[in-house]
Amino acid sequence: MTKQAAVAVRLPGPGRPRSEEAERVILDATMQLLVSEGYAGFTLDKVAAQARVSKATIYRRWPSKEHLVIAAFDRTPPLTPADKGSLVENLVNVVLEFINIVRTTALSAALPVLVGERAKNPALAEAFDPWLERRRMAVKQIVERAIERGELPAGLDLNTAEDMVMGPVILRLFFYGKGDLSRIAVRDLVSRAVRGMEGSV
Amino acid sequence: MTKQAAVAVRLPGPGRPRSEEAERVILDATMQLLVSEGYAGFTLDKVAAQARVSKATIYRRWPSKEHLVIAAFDRTPPLTPADKGSLVENLVNVVLEFINIVRTTALSAALPVLVGERAKNPALAEAFDPWLERRRMAVKQIVERAIERGELPAGLDLNTAEDMVMGPVILRLFFYGKGDLSRIAVRDLVSRAVRGMEGSV
DNA sequence: TTATTATCGGAACTGAGAGTATCGATAATG
Protein backbone atom coordinates (compact mmCIF):
# COMPACT_ATOMS: atom_id res chain seq x y z
CA MET A 1 0.00 0.00 0.00
CA THR A 2 2.94 2.33 0.50
CA LYS A 3 6.36 1.32 -0.79
CA GLN A 4 7.17 -1.70 -2.86
CA ALA A 5 10.57 -3.26 -2.84
CA ALA A 6 12.27 -4.52 -5.97
CA VAL A 7 11.78 -8.20 -5.33
CA ALA A 8 9.32 -10.84 -6.54
CA VAL A 9 11.60 -12.97 -8.69
CA ARG A 10 15.21 -14.02 -8.28
CA LEU A 11 17.35 -15.40 -11.03
CA PRO A 12 19.37 -18.52 -10.18
CA GLY A 13 22.93 -17.80 -9.02
CA PRO A 14 25.09 -18.20 -5.98
CA GLY A 15 23.53 -18.34 -2.55
CA ARG A 16 20.84 -20.49 -1.05
CA PRO A 17 17.94 -20.88 -3.47
CA ARG A 18 14.44 -19.88 -2.52
CA SER A 19 12.29 -22.65 -1.18
CA GLU A 20 9.43 -23.44 -3.54
CA GLU A 21 7.87 -25.30 -0.66
CA ALA A 22 7.75 -22.05 1.32
CA GLU A 23 6.05 -20.26 -1.55
CA ARG A 24 3.37 -22.95 -1.79
CA VAL A 25 2.74 -23.02 1.96
CA ILE A 26 2.47 -19.24 2.14
CA LEU A 27 -0.09 -19.06 -0.66
CA ASP A 28 -2.09 -21.89 0.89
CA ALA A 29 -2.16 -20.11 4.23
CA THR A 30 -3.13 -16.87 2.51
CA MET A 31 -6.18 -18.41 0.89
CA GLN A 32 -7.27 -20.26 4.01
CA LEU A 33 -6.92 -17.20 6.21
CA LEU A 34 -8.74 -14.95 3.78
CA VAL A 35 -11.67 -17.35 3.88
CA SER A 36 -11.65 -17.87 7.64
CA GLU A 37 -10.81 -14.35 8.79
CA GLY A 38 -12.09 -12.14 5.98
CA TYR A 39 -9.94 -9.43 4.53
CA ALA A 40 -10.04 -7.24 7.62
CA GLY A 41 -8.90 -9.98 9.98
CA PHE A 42 -6.25 -11.09 7.53
CA THR A 43 -2.74 -10.13 8.72
CA LEU A 44 0.72 -11.13 7.56
CA ASP A 45 1.64 -12.19 11.07
CA LYS A 46 -1.11 -14.78 10.90
CA VAL A 47 0.08 -15.93 7.50
CA ALA A 48 3.62 -16.29 8.79
CA ALA A 49 2.42 -18.19 11.84
CA GLN A 50 0.15 -20.57 9.97
CA ALA A 51 2.69 -21.19 7.21
CA ARG A 52 5.47 -21.57 9.82
CA VAL A 53 7.55 -19.04 7.95
CA SER A 54 9.14 -15.72 8.87
CA LYS A 55 7.68 -12.48 7.59
CA ALA A 56 10.96 -11.74 5.85
CA THR A 57 10.41 -14.85 3.74
CA ILE A 58 7.08 -13.44 2.64
CA TYR A 59 8.29 -9.94 1.89
CA ARG A 60 11.22 -11.34 -0.05
CA ARG A 61 8.69 -12.62 -2.60
CA TRP A 62 5.83 -10.12 -2.60
CA PRO A 63 6.22 -6.41 -1.95
CA SER A 64 2.92 -5.91 -0.14
CA LYS A 65 -0.06 -7.58 1.40
CA GLU A 66 -2.15 -6.86 -1.68
CA HIS A 67 0.37 -8.44 -4.04
CA LEU A 68 0.37 -11.55 -1.90
CA VAL A 69 -3.41 -11.76 -2.08
CA ILE A 70 -3.36 -11.40 -5.85
CA ALA A 71 -0.70 -14.11 -6.10
CA ALA A 72 -2.94 -16.41 -4.08
CA PHE A 73 -5.87 -15.70 -6.40
CA ASP A 74 -3.68 -16.31 -9.40
CA ARG A 75 -3.60 -20.00 -8.55
CA THR A 76 -7.37 -20.40 -8.70
CA PRO A 77 -8.40 -22.20 -11.90
CA PRO A 78 -9.80 -20.11 -14.76
CA LEU A 79 -13.44 -20.18 -15.71
CA THR A 80 -14.26 -22.92 -18.18
CA PRO A 81 -16.16 -21.69 -21.24
CA ALA A 82 -18.58 -24.59 -21.61
CA ASP A 83 -19.86 -25.23 -25.12
CA LYS A 84 -22.63 -27.70 -24.54
CA GLY A 85 -25.88 -25.89 -25.10
CA SER A 86 -27.33 -22.73 -26.52
CA LEU A 87 -25.54 -19.40 -26.30
CA VAL A 88 -27.68 -18.35 -23.37
CA GLU A 89 -27.20 -21.65 -21.55
CA ASN A 90 -23.42 -21.49 -22.00
CA LEU A 91 -23.33 -17.96 -20.62
CA VAL A 92 -25.60 -18.85 -17.71
CA ASN A 93 -23.33 -21.74 -16.79
CA VAL A 94 -20.16 -19.70 -16.80
CA VAL A 95 -21.82 -16.92 -14.82
CA LEU A 96 -23.07 -19.39 -12.21
CA GLU A 97 -19.59 -20.90 -12.04
CA PHE A 98 -18.19 -17.43 -11.37
CA ILE A 99 -20.78 -16.73 -8.69
CA ASN A 100 -19.98 -20.02 -7.05
CA ILE A 101 -16.24 -19.32 -7.02
CA VAL A 102 -16.76 -15.88 -5.53
CA ARG A 103 -18.98 -17.25 -2.81
CA THR A 104 -16.85 -20.21 -1.84
CA THR A 105 -13.45 -18.52 -1.88
CA ALA A 106 -12.04 -15.37 -0.38
CA LEU A 107 -12.91 -13.39 -3.49
CA SER A 108 -16.02 -11.88 -1.97
CA ALA A 109 -14.00 -10.52 0.93
CA ALA A 110 -10.95 -9.35 -0.98
CA LEU A 111 -12.05 -8.31 -4.46
CA PRO A 112 -13.77 -5.03 -3.57
CA VAL A 113 -10.84 -4.00 -1.43
CA LEU A 114 -8.39 -4.79 -4.19
CA VAL A 115 -10.49 -2.84 -6.66
CA GLY A 116 -10.33 0.11 -4.32
CA GLU A 117 -6.57 -0.12 -3.96
CA ARG A 118 -6.01 -0.69 -7.66
CA ALA A 119 -7.29 2.77 -8.49
CA LYS A 120 -4.37 4.49 -6.80
CA ASN A 121 -1.61 1.88 -6.80
CA PRO A 122 -0.13 1.41 -10.29
CA ALA A 123 2.05 -1.50 -9.22
CA LEU A 124 -1.00 -3.26 -7.88
CA ALA A 125 -2.97 -2.54 -11.03
CA GLU A 126 -0.17 -4.16 -12.99
CA ALA A 127 -0.68 -7.38 -11.07
CA PHE A 128 -4.44 -7.16 -10.79
CA ASP A 129 -5.44 -6.34 -14.37
CA PRO A 130 -4.02 -9.49 -15.99
CA TRP A 131 -5.78 -11.58 -13.38
CA LEU A 132 -9.06 -9.84 -14.14
CA GLU A 133 -8.53 -10.05 -17.88
CA ARG A 134 -8.01 -13.78 -17.62
CA ARG A 135 -11.36 -14.16 -15.84
CA ARG A 136 -13.04 -12.24 -18.63
CA MET A 137 -11.84 -14.65 -21.30
CA ALA A 138 -14.51 -17.29 -20.73
CA VAL A 139 -17.46 -15.05 -21.58
CA LYS A 140 -15.60 -13.50 -24.49
CA GLN A 141 -14.84 -16.91 -25.97
CA ILE A 142 -18.45 -18.01 -25.75
CA VAL A 143 -19.59 -14.81 -27.43
CA GLU A 144 -16.88 -15.13 -30.05
CA ARG A 145 -18.01 -18.62 -31.00
CA ALA A 146 -21.61 -17.41 -31.25
CA ILE A 147 -20.44 -14.74 -33.66
CA GLU A 148 -18.64 -17.36 -35.74
CA ARG A 149 -21.82 -19.44 -35.84
CA GLY A 150 -23.70 -16.37 -37.00
CA GLU A 151 -25.90 -16.17 -33.90
CA LEU A 152 -24.57 -12.73 -33.06
CA PRO A 153 -23.58 -9.90 -35.43
CA ALA A 154 -19.95 -9.80 -36.56
CA GLY A 155 -19.49 -6.19 -35.50
CA LEU A 156 -20.25 -6.86 -31.84
CA ASP A 157 -17.49 -5.64 -29.50
CA LEU A 158 -16.44 -8.43 -27.16
CA ASN A 159 -15.70 -6.08 -24.26
CA THR A 160 -19.15 -4.57 -24.55
CA ALA A 161 -20.70 -8.03 -24.58
CA GLU A 162 -18.72 -9.06 -21.52
CA ASP A 163 -19.70 -5.91 -19.63
CA MET A 164 -23.37 -6.48 -20.43
CA VAL A 165 -23.29 -10.05 -19.15
CA MET A 166 -21.15 -9.59 -16.05
CA GLY A 167 -22.04 -6.02 -15.07
CA PRO A 168 -25.45 -6.70 -13.55
CA VAL A 169 -24.13 -9.85 -11.88
CA ILE A 170 -21.17 -8.05 -10.32
CA LEU A 171 -23.51 -5.34 -9.12
CA ARG A 172 -25.74 -7.80 -7.31
CA LEU A 173 -22.79 -9.79 -6.02
CA PHE A 174 -20.76 -6.98 -4.48
CA PHE A 175 -22.89 -3.87 -4.15
CA TYR A 176 -26.18 -5.27 -2.95
CA GLY A 177 -26.20 -7.80 -0.19
CA LYS A 178 -29.54 -9.17 -1.19
CA GLY A 179 -29.57 -9.36 -5.00
CA ASP A 180 -31.28 -12.38 -6.53
CA LEU A 181 -28.65 -14.56 -8.21
CA SER A 182 -30.59 -17.79 -8.51
CA ARG A 183 -30.29 -19.72 -11.77
CA ILE A 184 -33.64 -18.32 -12.85
CA ALA A 185 -32.62 -14.75 -12.12
CA VAL A 186 -29.29 -15.19 -13.89
CA ARG A 187 -30.99 -16.71 -16.89
CA ASP A 188 -33.27 -13.71 -17.04
CA LEU A 189 -30.37 -11.25 -16.92
CA VAL A 190 -28.32 -13.17 -19.47
CA SER A 191 -31.23 -13.60 -21.87
CA ARG A 192 -31.86 -9.87 -21.82
CA ALA A 193 -28.17 -9.10 -22.29
CA VAL A 194 -28.02 -11.42 -25.30
CA ARG A 195 -31.03 -9.73 -26.80
CA GLY A 196 -29.20 -6.44 -26.42
CA MET A 197 -26.24 -7.85 -28.31
CA GLU A 198 -28.32 -8.85 -31.31
CA GLY A 199 -28.51 -6.46 -34.24
CA SER A 200 -26.70 -3.15 -34.40
CA VAL A 201 -27.46 -0.09 -32.33
CA MET B 1 -14.33 -1.04 11.39
CA THR B 2 -14.17 -2.68 14.80
CA LYS B 3 -16.32 -1.31 17.60
CA GLN B 4 -19.04 1.25 17.23
CA ALA B 5 -20.19 3.39 20.09
CA ALA B 6 -23.82 4.21 20.73
CA VAL B 7 -23.77 7.76 19.49
CA ALA B 8 -24.79 9.54 16.31
CA VAL B 9 -27.78 11.56 17.54
CA ARG B 10 -28.48 13.32 20.78
CA LEU B 11 -31.88 14.51 21.93
CA PRO B 12 -32.10 18.05 23.26
CA GLY B 13 -31.80 18.33 27.03
CA PRO B 14 -29.48 19.78 29.63
CA GLY B 15 -25.87 20.37 28.80
CA ARG B 16 -24.09 22.22 26.04
CA PRO B 17 -25.73 21.49 22.69
CA ARG B 18 -23.75 20.05 19.83
CA SER B 19 -22.40 22.59 17.41
CA GLU B 20 -24.07 22.29 14.02
CA GLU B 21 -21.23 24.40 12.72
CA ALA B 22 -18.77 21.72 13.78
CA GLU B 23 -20.75 19.06 11.98
CA ARG B 24 -20.76 21.07 8.79
CA VAL B 25 -17.05 21.85 8.95
CA ILE B 26 -16.16 18.21 9.63
CA LEU B 27 -18.15 16.94 6.67
CA ASP B 28 -16.64 19.61 4.42
CA ALA B 29 -13.13 18.63 5.47
CA THR B 30 -13.98 14.96 4.97
CA MET B 31 -14.99 15.50 1.37
CA GLN B 32 -12.07 17.76 0.55
CA LEU B 33 -9.54 15.38 2.08
CA LEU B 34 -11.02 12.35 0.35
CA VAL B 35 -10.57 14.14 -2.94
CA SER B 36 -7.08 15.43 -2.26
CA GLU B 37 -5.61 12.48 -0.39
CA GLY B 38 -7.58 9.53 -1.69
CA TYR B 39 -9.08 7.02 0.69
CA ALA B 40 -5.73 5.56 1.73
CA GLY B 41 -4.24 8.92 2.69
CA PHE B 42 -7.42 9.95 4.44
CA THR B 43 -7.02 9.95 8.22
CA LEU B 44 -9.18 11.31 11.03
CA ASP B 45 -6.26 13.27 12.39
CA LYS B 46 -6.15 15.19 9.14
CA VAL B 47 -9.88 15.76 9.27
CA ALA B 48 -9.61 17.08 12.84
CA ALA B 49 -6.72 19.34 11.88
CA GLN B 50 -8.33 20.78 8.75
CA ALA B 51 -11.71 21.24 10.46
CA ARG B 52 -10.00 22.68 13.56
CA VAL B 53 -11.90 20.26 15.71
CA SER B 54 -10.87 17.61 18.21
CA LYS B 55 -11.16 13.95 17.32
CA ALA B 56 -13.52 13.48 20.23
CA THR B 57 -15.92 15.87 18.54
CA ILE B 58 -15.87 13.66 15.47
CA TYR B 59 -16.32 10.37 17.29
CA ARG B 60 -19.15 11.83 19.32
CA ARG B 61 -21.14 12.01 16.08
CA TRP B 62 -20.00 9.07 13.97
CA PRO B 63 -18.86 5.73 15.36
CA SER B 64 -16.20 5.04 12.73
CA LYS B 65 -14.24 6.41 9.84
CA GLU B 66 -16.52 4.65 7.37
CA HIS B 67 -19.68 6.11 8.89
CA LEU B 68 -18.17 9.56 8.61
CA VAL B 69 -17.41 9.02 4.94
CA ILE B 70 -20.95 7.86 4.26
CA ALA B 71 -22.32 10.88 6.11
CA ALA B 72 -20.24 13.10 3.87
CA PHE B 73 -21.56 11.37 0.77
CA ASP B 74 -25.08 11.69 2.08
CA ARG B 75 -24.91 15.41 1.46
CA THR B 76 -24.19 15.06 -2.23
CA PRO B 77 -27.27 15.90 -4.28
CA PRO B 78 -29.31 13.01 -5.71
CA LEU B 79 -29.32 12.19 -9.39
CA THR B 80 -31.96 14.11 -11.33
CA PRO B 81 -34.16 11.90 -13.48
CA ALA B 82 -34.45 14.15 -16.51
CA ASP B 83 -37.55 13.74 -18.61
CA LYS B 84 -36.74 15.73 -21.70
CA GLY B 85 -36.11 13.27 -24.49
CA SER B 86 -36.55 9.66 -25.42
CA LEU B 87 -36.20 6.86 -22.93
CA VAL B 88 -32.68 6.14 -24.10
CA GLU B 89 -31.67 9.80 -24.00
CA ASN B 90 -33.03 10.23 -20.48
CA LEU B 91 -31.10 7.20 -19.29
CA VAL B 92 -27.91 8.30 -21.04
CA ASN B 93 -28.13 11.68 -19.36
CA VAL B 94 -28.58 10.31 -15.87
CA VAL B 95 -25.77 7.79 -16.39
CA LEU B 96 -23.42 10.51 -17.60
CA GLU B 97 -24.40 12.62 -14.62
CA PHE B 98 -23.51 9.72 -12.35
CA ILE B 99 -20.16 9.18 -14.09
CA ASN B 100 -19.39 12.85 -13.73
CA ILE B 101 -20.18 12.85 -10.01
CA VAL B 102 -18.02 9.80 -9.40
CA ARG B 103 -15.11 11.33 -11.25
CA THR B 104 -15.25 14.76 -9.69
CA THR B 105 -15.83 13.70 -6.09
CA ALA B 106 -14.22 11.27 -3.72
CA LEU B 107 -16.62 8.53 -4.76
CA SER B 108 -14.12 6.85 -7.04
CA ALA B 109 -11.64 6.55 -4.20
CA ALA B 110 -14.01 5.57 -1.43
CA LEU B 111 -16.87 3.61 -2.95
CA PRO B 112 -15.03 0.34 -3.65
CA VAL B 113 -13.54 0.36 -0.19
CA LEU B 114 -16.92 0.97 1.38
CA VAL B 115 -18.42 -1.83 -0.68
CA GLY B 116 -15.71 -4.13 0.65
CA GLU B 117 -16.36 -3.09 4.23
CA ARG B 118 -20.12 -3.27 3.87
CA ALA B 119 -19.97 -7.01 3.25
CA LYS B 120 -18.78 -7.74 6.78
CA ASN B 121 -19.96 -4.76 8.79
CA PRO B 122 -23.73 -4.84 9.34
CA ALA B 123 -23.80 -1.42 10.98
CA LEU B 124 -22.06 0.03 7.97
CA ALA B 125 -24.41 -1.73 5.58
CA GLU B 126 -27.29 -0.12 7.47
CA ALA B 127 -25.91 3.31 6.65
CA PHE B 128 -24.63 2.48 3.18
CA ASP B 129 -27.62 0.72 1.66
CA PRO B 130 -30.09 3.61 1.95
CA TRP B 131 -27.53 5.89 0.35
CA LEU B 132 -27.12 3.47 -2.53
CA GLU B 133 -30.84 2.91 -2.87
CA ARG B 134 -31.39 6.63 -3.16
CA ARG B 135 -28.93 6.79 -6.07
CA ARG B 136 -30.80 3.99 -7.80
CA MET B 137 -34.07 5.92 -7.77
CA ALA B 138 -33.33 8.08 -10.80
CA VAL B 139 -32.98 5.23 -13.26
CA LYS B 140 -35.93 3.42 -11.74
CA GLN B 141 -38.14 6.47 -12.12
CA ILE B 142 -37.23 6.92 -15.75
CA VAL B 143 -37.96 3.28 -16.44
CA GLU B 144 -41.21 3.46 -14.50
CA ARG B 145 -42.43 6.39 -16.59
CA ALA B 146 -41.54 4.53 -19.76
CA ILE B 147 -43.64 1.63 -18.55
CA GLU B 148 -46.55 4.00 -17.89
CA ARG B 149 -46.22 5.37 -21.41
CA GLY B 150 -46.29 1.82 -22.72
CA GLU B 151 -42.75 1.95 -24.10
CA LEU B 152 -41.66 -0.90 -21.87
CA PRO B 153 -43.67 -3.96 -20.77
CA ALA B 154 -45.64 -3.67 -17.54
CA GLY B 155 -44.09 -6.80 -16.06
CA LEU B 156 -40.55 -5.45 -16.15
CA ASP B 157 -38.81 -5.58 -12.78
CA LEU B 158 -37.35 -2.18 -11.92
CA ASN B 159 -34.36 -3.64 -10.09
CA THR B 160 -33.48 -5.77 -13.07
CA ALA B 161 -33.73 -2.75 -15.35
CA GLU B 162 -31.51 -0.71 -13.07
CA ASP B 163 -28.91 -3.46 -12.87
CA MET B 164 -28.83 -3.76 -16.65
CA VAL B 165 -28.29 -0.04 -17.13
CA MET B 166 -25.80 0.62 -14.34
CA GLY B 167 -24.00 -2.75 -14.17
CA PRO B 168 -21.82 -2.35 -17.25
CA VAL B 169 -21.11 1.28 -16.35
CA ILE B 170 -20.06 0.44 -12.80
CA LEU B 171 -17.84 -2.30 -14.15
CA ARG B 172 -15.99 0.09 -16.45
CA LEU B 173 -15.87 2.80 -13.82
CA PHE B 174 -14.44 0.81 -10.93
CA PHE B 175 -13.02 -2.47 -12.16
CA TYR B 176 -11.28 -1.44 -15.34
CA GLY B 177 -9.09 1.60 -15.34
CA LYS B 178 -9.47 2.09 -19.05
CA GLY B 179 -13.12 1.39 -19.95
CA ASP B 180 -14.67 3.63 -22.57
CA LEU B 181 -17.32 5.81 -20.96
CA SER B 182 -17.71 8.49 -23.59
CA ARG B 183 -21.23 9.63 -24.46
CA ILE B 184 -21.14 7.45 -27.55
CA ALA B 185 -20.08 4.38 -25.58
CA VAL B 186 -22.67 5.00 -22.89
CA ARG B 187 -25.40 5.46 -25.50
CA ASP B 188 -24.40 2.14 -27.01
CA LEU B 189 -24.57 0.34 -23.66
CA VAL B 190 -27.87 1.97 -22.68
CA SER B 191 -29.49 1.30 -26.06
CA ARG B 192 -28.60 -2.36 -25.79
CA ALA B 193 -29.84 -2.54 -22.21
CA VAL B 194 -33.17 -0.98 -23.23
CA ARG B 195 -33.54 -3.50 -26.02
CA GLY B 196 -33.02 -6.22 -23.43
CA MET B 197 -35.83 -4.77 -21.34
CA GLU B 198 -38.33 -4.88 -24.17
CA GLY B 199 -40.61 -7.89 -24.44
CA SER B 200 -40.65 -10.76 -21.99
CA VAL B 201 -37.93 -13.35 -21.54
C1' DT C 1 -28.34 33.15 40.42
C1' DT C 2 -26.55 28.52 40.97
C1' DA C 3 -26.13 23.51 40.25
C1' DT C 4 -26.07 20.21 36.75
C1' DT C 5 -24.81 18.35 32.49
C1' DA C 6 -22.91 17.67 27.85
C1' DT C 7 -20.45 19.78 24.87
C1' DC C 8 -15.89 22.01 23.26
C1' DG C 9 -10.52 21.81 21.73
C1' DG C 10 -6.26 19.86 23.08
C1' DA C 11 -3.39 16.36 23.96
C1' DA C 12 -1.74 12.10 25.60
C1' DC C 13 -2.50 7.37 25.25
C1' DT C 14 -3.53 2.27 23.69
C1' DG C 15 -3.52 -1.42 20.44
C1' DA C 16 -2.99 -3.36 16.09
C1' DG C 17 -0.82 -4.14 12.03
C1' DA C 18 2.38 -3.10 7.79
C1' DG C 19 6.81 -3.15 6.73
C1' DT C 20 12.07 -3.15 8.11
C1' DA C 21 16.39 -4.70 10.26
C1' DT C 22 19.37 -7.92 12.41
C1' DC C 23 20.57 -12.33 14.19
C1' DG C 24 23.05 -16.89 13.63
C1' DA C 25 22.15 -20.89 10.74
C1' DT C 26 21.80 -23.19 6.31
C1' DA C 27 22.31 -24.42 1.38
C1' DA C 28 23.59 -23.37 -2.85
C1' DT C 29 27.69 -21.61 -6.45
C1' DG C 30 32.52 -21.38 -8.03
Add this chain to the structure above:
DNA sequence: CATTATCGATACTCTCAGTTCCGATAATAA
Protein backbone atom coordinates in the same frame (compact mmCIF):
# COMPACT_ATOMS: atom_id res chain seq x y z
C1' DC D 1 36.48 -23.51 1.21
C1' DA D 2 35.02 -18.58 0.33
C1' DT D 3 31.07 -16.25 -1.09
C1' DT D 4 26.36 -15.29 -1.18
C1' DA D 5 21.36 -15.47 -0.52
C1' DT D 6 18.35 -17.82 1.63
C1' DC D 7 16.13 -19.58 6.16
C1' DG D 8 13.26 -18.77 10.93
C1' DA D 9 13.13 -15.84 14.81
C1' DT D 10 12.67 -11.68 16.95
C1' DA D 11 12.59 -7.01 17.84
C1' DC D 12 11.84 -2.86 16.06
C1' DT D 13 9.67 1.66 13.75
C1' DC D 14 5.72 4.12 12.07
C1' DT D 15 1.16 5.13 11.16
C1' DC D 16 -3.47 5.24 12.28
C1' DA D 17 -8.11 4.09 14.48
C1' DG D 18 -10.23 4.72 18.45
C1' DT D 19 -10.18 6.08 23.70
C1' DT D 20 -9.58 8.87 27.66
C1' DC D 21 -8.84 12.77 30.46
C1' DC D 22 -8.38 17.67 30.89
C1' DG D 23 -10.10 22.50 32.01
C1' DA D 24 -13.29 25.53 29.62
C1' DT D 25 -17.80 26.67 27.77
C1' DA D 26 -22.82 26.82 26.95
C1' DA D 27 -26.99 25.11 27.55
C1' DT D 28 -31.10 23.45 31.06
C1' DA D 29 -33.48 23.24 35.64
C1' DA D 30 -34.18 24.86 40.33
